[in-house]
Amino acid sequence: MKKNITLVITVLGLSLVLAGCGKATQPKTATPSTSTNQALDKSQYSGTQNLNKLEGFAKANPNDAISQINAGMAAYNNNDYTKAIDYYNNAIKINPKYGIAYNNIGNVYFRGLKKPTDALPYYEKATQVEPDYNYGWFNLALCQQALGDKAGAKATITQGLKVLASNDPLAVSLKKLLDQIK
Secondary structure (H helix, E strand, C coil): CHHHHHHHHHHHHHHHHHHCCCCCCCCCCCCCCHHHCCCCCHHHCCCHHHHHHHHHHHHHCCCCHHHHHHHHHHHHHCCCHHHHHHHHHHHHHHCCCCHHHHHHHHHHHHHHCCCHHHHHHHHHHHHHHCCCCHHHHHHHHHHHHHCCCHHHHHHHHHHHHHHCCCCCHHHHHHHHHHHHHC
16 A cells, blocks of 8 residues: 555656646746735845846746746846846836836835936836735835825825725835824
8 A cells, every 4th residue: 555655646746747847937926916915035036146046037938027027126136226127127018017017116216226206107107007006005105205295195195095905914004104294
């Protein structure tokens, strides 16, 4: 009986490898879906080795927006802002409805290059193309606040809270931000 089980496990494992399920695949990192937003582990994007690996996935999968976004995130985390913008723009060409790509270009300008004025239209676009993308609303409000537009930030938060699920973790952060702005 034990030999039969071992044989079955071996055959199943071999079948998975031959079917392609056992080979290396792209890491599950950036997910445009707002329902699965989680804090991302920056270590998977930092360092030359991770950058090279994620760029390799992007080059091997030129029509996969997630591969492009992941490579952009790695470039951003390695302070290569020009390359990050290029990868995010590639993702937008593939799927212009991914708010994360616009949001991340905004992050390059706002957080990386310290140019909130340049970031603003990207955050706005993120909320337009994917209205339930929580980070788009949060970053847009932060950017507006940094630019001294308190009324705009309040309006953004109010609008974002209308479209986000009440149990969305960023909804709580938006409420706290609204209290700080008042």
